[in-house]
Amino acid sequence: MAFPYQIKTLEDYHQVYRRSVDDPEGFWADIASHFYWRKQWNQVLEWNFKEPTINWFLGGKLNITENCIDRHLGTLGNKPAIIWEPNDPEEHYRVLTYRELHTKVMQFCNVLQNNGVKKGDRVCIYMGMIPELAIAMLACARMGAIHSVIFGGFSAQSIRDRLIDAGAEYIITCDGAFRGNKDIPLKSTIDDALVGIDFVKRVIVAIRTHTPVSMIKGRDVWWEDEVKKVETMGERYFPAEEMDANDPLFILYTSGSTGKPKGVVHAIAGYLVWANYTFLNVFQYERGDVHFCTADIGWITGHSYIVYGPLSAGATSLMFEGIPTWPDAGRFWEVVDKHKANILYTAPTAIRSLMGFGDAPFEGKSLDSLKVLGTVGEPINEEAWNWYNTKVGKGKCPIIDTWWQTETGATLISNLAGVTPSKPTYATLPMPGVQPLLVDENGHEIHEMEASGNLCIKFPWPGLLRTTYGDHERCRLNYFSTYENLYFTGDGCLRDENGNYRITGRVDDVLNVSGHRLGTAEIENAINMHNGVVESAVVGYPHDVKGQGVYAYIIYNGLFDDENLIRQDIIQTVTRIIGAIAKPDKIQFVPGLPKTRSGKIMRRILRKIAEGEIENLGDTSTLLDPLIVEEIKNGKL
Ligand code: WT7
Numbered sequence: 001m002a003f004p005y006q007i008k009t010l011e012d013y014h015q016v017y018r019r020s021v022d023d024p025e026g027f028w029a030d031i032a033s034h035f036y037w038r039k040q041w042n043q044v045l046e047w048n049f050k051e052p053t054i055n056w057f058l059g060g061k062l063n064i065t066e067n068c069i070d071r072h073l074g075t076l077g078n079k080p081a082i083i084w085e086p087n088d089p090e091e092h093y094r095v096l097t098y099r100e101l102h103t104k105v106m107q108f109c110n111v112l113q114n115n116g117v118k119k120g121d122r123v124c125i126y127m128g129m130i131p132e133l134a135i136a137m138l139a140c141a142r143m144g145a146i147h148s149v150i151f152g153g154f155s156a157q158s159i160r161d162r163l164i165d166a167g168a169e170y171i172i173t174c175d176g177a178f179r180g181n182k183d184i185p186l187k188s189t190i191d192d193a194l195v196g197i198d199f200v201k202r203v204i205v206a207i208r209t210h211t212p213v214s215m216i217k218g219r220d221v222w223w224e225d226e227v228k229k230v231e232t233m234g235e236r237y238f239p240a241e242e243m244d245a246n247d248p249l250f251i252l253y254t255s256g257s258t259g260k261p262k263g264v265v266h267a268i269a270g271y272l273v274w275a276n277y278t279f280l281n282v283f284q285y286e287r288g289d290v291h292f293c294t295a296d297i298g299w300i301t302g303h304s305y306i307v308y309g310p311l312s313a314g315a316t317s318l319m320f321e322g323i324p325t326w327p328d329a330g331r332f333w334e335v336v337d338k339h340k341a342n343i344l345y346t347a348p349t350a351i352r353s354l355m356g357f358g359d360a361p362f363e364g365k366s367l368d369s370l371k372v373l374g375t376v377g378e379p380i381n382e383e384a385w386n387w388y389n390t391k392v393g394k395g396k397c398p399i400i401d402t403w404w405q406t407e408t409g410a411t412l413i414s415n416l417a418g419v420t421p422s423k424p425t426y427a428t429l430p431m432p433g434v435q436p437l438l439v440d441e442n443g444h445e446i447h448e449m450e451a452s453g454n455l456c457i458k459f460p461w462p463g464l465l466r467t468t469y470g471d472h473e474r475c476r477l478n479y480f481s482t483y484e485n486l487y488f489t490g491d492g493c494l495r496d497e498n499g500n501y502r503i504t505g506r507v508d509d510v511l512n513v514s515g516h517r518l519g520t521a522e523i524e525n526a527i528n529m530h531n532g533v534v535e536s537a538v539v540g541y542p543h544d545v546k547g548q549g550v551y552a553y554i555i556y557n558g559l560f561d562d563e564n565l566i567r568q569d570i571i572q573t574v575t576r577i578i579g580a581i582a583k584p585d586k587i588q589f590v591p592g593l594p595k596t597r598s599g600k601i602m603r604r605i606l607r608k609i610a611e612g613e614i615e616n617l618g619d620t621s622t623l624l625d626p627l628i629v630e631e632i633k634n635g636k637l
Contacts, residue, residue, distance in 0.1 A: 003280050003313070005031055013420050013429070020432035021459075028056070028433065028462060032273055035312075036071045037062045038242050041269075047460045049487065051472075052480045055246045056270035056462050063240035064249060064272050065142040068311035069102045070240070077102075080316045083290065084131045085335050087178035087322035093339075096131055098314070101138075104131075106238035108139035111226040115170070115202045119144035119241055122168040122251065126150045126159060126186055128177025129321040132206045132223065133297055134307050136172045141249060141268075144241035145170075148251040148263070151298025152177050152184055154579040156192035158261075162253050163193065165263055166469055169201045172223075176209030180326035187213040245269035251469045252300055254406040255519040256478055257490075257509040263469030264300075264406050271409050272312055274463025278410040278431060279309030282400055283343050283372055284417040290369070292318040292341035294332065294350065299516075300406040301376055305345060309410065324350050330361030333392075337365055344392070345374035345402075347515040351384045352545045359391075367392060372417040374400040377515030378547045379503060385424040403427035403503045405489065406517070407479065409463025412436070413501050426502040433461040438495060443483045454507055455493040456486040509603070511540040511548050516581050520603075523550060523584070526577035530570050532558025537593050537601050538584070541610035549585035551610035553632065556589050563589065586610075586637045592628040594620075605629060609636055 007013050020027045025044040032041070041060030047053060069081070077099040084094040096104070117123060123145050127133040133149075140147040148166050150159055163171075177184045187205055191214060194200055205213065206223035215222070230236065249271055251263040285291060291310050295301035297319075310317040318339050324332045324346075332354070336344060354361070373393050380388075380401055389399055399422050402414040412434045413427040420429055430436050438446045438453030446453045464487065468475040482488040490510060494502040506512060509520040520538040527536040534555040543549035556566065567587045574582050594602045608617050614633050620626055 003285075004034060005277065006280050006284065007416055007419055007432075010420055013416060013432075017430070017432045021435060024433060024459065028273065031277055032057055032269070035062065035272065035276075036067050041245060045460065049480045049485050052476060054460050054464055054466055056267070056273075057245040060245035060269055061242050062245065062269060062272075063142060063243050064268050064308065064312075065105060065138050066240045067272055068138065068308060069098060069105060072098045072314040073102060076314045079314070081311060082131055082134060083316060083318045083339050085318065085320045085322070085339065087180070087326075089327065089331070089334065094131060101135070103235070104135050105138045105142055106236070107227055107230050108135050109143050109238040110230040110236055111204070111223075112139055112143060112145065112170075113238075114226065114229065115204065115221065117143065117145050117170050121145045121170060122148055122166040123170045123172060124148050124150060124159070124163055124166065124168040126152065126171065126173045126190060127206065128152055128174055128179070128184070128186065128208060129296060129319060130174070130206070130208055131319065132174075134319065137250075137297075137303075137307060142238065142240045144243055144247070146248050146250060148253070149298055149303070150253070151296055152179075152186060153298075153581045155576055156189050157577050158579055159190065159193035160197065162261070162263070163197065163200065165253075166251055167199070169199055171200060171203045172206070173203060174206045174208045175213045176211040178209060178321060180323045183209050183211060185211055187211075243268055246466070248466070250303065252303065252406055254300075255510060255517045255522055257519055257521060259519065259521040259525045261519075261522065262471070262474060262478070264465045265467045265469050266409055266463070267466050270462035270464070272308065274461060275304040275309040275410045276312040278463075279305060279315070280313055281416050281431070282402055282411050282414050283345070283374065284419060285310075285313060285315055285343065287314075288316070289342040289371070290316045290318050290339055291343045291345070292320070292336065292339070293345040294320060294324070295345070295347070295376075300409070304410045324354055325357075328361060329354055329357035330363075330365060333362060333365035333367060336367055336370060340369040342369055343372045343374065344370055345376065347377040348375050348380040348384050349378065349514040349545060349547055351375065351380070351388050355384060355387050356545070362391065367394065370397050372400065373397045374402055374417075376402045376404070378512045379505060380425060382424050398422055401425070401427045403501070407465040408461075409465070412457070412461070413503070423496075423500055426496070426500045428500045430501070431461070435459040436501060437486070438493060439483055439486070449495060449499060450497045452492070452494045452504075455489045455491045455501070455503065456483055457489065458486055511538075511550060513540075513543075513548050513550060513581065514546045518550070518578075518582050522578065523552070523574065523582050526574045526582065527552055527554060527570055527584070529577055530573040532556055532566070533570065535593060537603065537606055539603055539607045539610050541586070541607075541612075543585065546585075550582070551586045551588070551606075552584040553588050553590045553593060553606055555592060588632070588635055588637050590628075590632050590635065592625065592631075594629050594632070595624050596622045597624050606632075609633060612636075
């Protein structure tokens with residue numbers, strides 16, 4: 001059975017797109033009618049970008065897990081929902097059918113309920129990539145609790161900030177996580193995060209690595225024990241909670257241009273429709289296909305294209321615990337062959353790192369099952385695009401370059417695999433319902449087709465964020481106040497004569513390091529915590545594999561006997577405060593920073609120096625002390 005709202009031809013795309021703009025409410029009502037509702041909505045959309053207020057399918061009642069699991073049981077009950085491939089190729093993989101997933105999610109709902117979790121509670125999930133992570137998310141969603149998944153690479157301090165911000169009283173974690181040859185101690189990081197915090201009522205710990213962990217009486221319980229307790233009470237149906245269409249589904253923290261990460265909030269119905277609609281259309285998923293998204297569920301990509309998008313479509317989602325380069329750089333290809341993956345969706349940084357290993361990792365691999373290749377997270381350079389196309393796709397798989405953000409819920413701009421044309425390094429055309437525009441530095445819309453400017457969106461789509469948790473004003477300021485009545489993405493963008501979009505990178509103080517989003521202010525705050533650091537300024541610079549690297553200029557006045565040791569100390573500090581993902585790649589000690597007379601750091605100059613563009617620094621006439629620039633140039637790493 002084909003999916004009724006899949007776009008199948010280019011003409012079809014143009015027609016559907018037109019309707020989505022001319023009659024958005026009618027368009028989305030038609031799409032939404034294919035989902036399972038307890039109660040039909042009475043208004044499709046209510047919105048203004050001033051406050052902002054964004055609500056979809058008002059008055060509608062549903063539960064996302066009935067859409068992701070229950071409604072498939074009749075036809076797909078025995079089909080795999082999740083195929084899980086472990087880190088170690090020697091360990092056996094696991095398959096969860098839709099029926100098994102249903103049972104396990106309900107079991108875990110009972111566990112959550114027994115441990116005091118109620119509808120509306122915030123539950124923090126800090127786990128490795130094992131099926132229990134998806135089960136935990138879905139169980140929260142089924143009972144109406146709001147999950148907040150934190151990527152396993154974040155430090156205790158980062159977890160603590162997020163727990164406090166979300167007021168999360170419940171935590172689900174693992175003893176540890178396997179990633180490549182590493183065994184990451186998750187529970188002990190949670191223990192560090194909880195020192196001095198007394199509002200957390202329960203920590204549920206799943207066993208994965210058998211690392212010794214402390215279990216605090218009255219607070220910590222084992223996942224397996226709790227499930228056993230539920231099992232001895234017999235198979236118990238756990239009815240899905242009837243939720244309002246606009247109730248929050250989850251919070252996901254992401255970095256912005258200010259120091260503190262913000263909790264992006266997505267609401268149930270709109271997010272469901274958007275994740276599902278884009279999944280089916282962008283990847284052109286067909287019944288029985290195996291969809292392999294290599295992202296970590298700790299990021300939005302994993303939420304939308306490992307869990308909610310595929311499951312809502314009754315797809316088979318391949319979930320991989322490991323990394324592309326362990327035990328060797330052929331691991332992705334081995335996983336593709338082993339499970340006959342049809343769609344591969346990964347990040348340009350992974351592609352670039354694998355390019356470096358040459359042809360050997362492909363020996364003995366067929367990759368014949370692949371039909372569609374996708375990338376996400378950062379701009380893809382032409383060389384990586386071509387390599388992906390010829391080496392992995394053997395020239396026969398359409399490549400989709402999907403542009404989107406944590407805030408957008410799922411893909412906004414992308415070609416549709418094999419349906420609309422691809423163009424290397426271009427995300428190409430907007431999804432139906434998405435109305436992009438470019439603005440110049442004065443905030444005026446650029447009407448010429450071929451242009452470059454800042455990328456904005458002028459009309460809501462179902463997956464748009466609703467608020468930033470606990471601070472709606474921050475949401476307004478961040479996304480809806482730069483340009484009147486527009487959602488501002490923070491990205492710079494080119495548009496070609498045919499209306500294809502190419503996203504060139506952030507124009508705000510946000511870095512994209514290996515597809516991970518980091519705020520420069522956030523990294524500076526962490527560096528400044530180090531004893532001896534007077535002031536710092538962080539900028540990005542082009543990095544062959546990571547896309548962007550972190551370049552830190554630091555004024556240091558502590559004891560300065562061993563420069564390299566100080567660098568290591570600062571890196572340790574950043575790892576403690578944020579996590580290893582934010583470690584500076586380069587640290588240059590400087591006598592001062594280039595500032596304007598009003599005391600503002602001129603980052604443009606620092607960026608140019610870090611990029612190696614020493615000669616042409618542009619206008620430096622407003623500098624307080626031009627000599628500083630000379631000294632910084634001389635000390636460049
Ligand atoms: C930022 C969003 C999308 C989920 C993963 C990252 C950059 C994302 C692309 C792309 C060029 C891209 C943008 C965006 N980005 N996809 N296909 N081409 N740039 O989500 O952490 O919220 O980061 O990633 O700069 O603003 P995120």
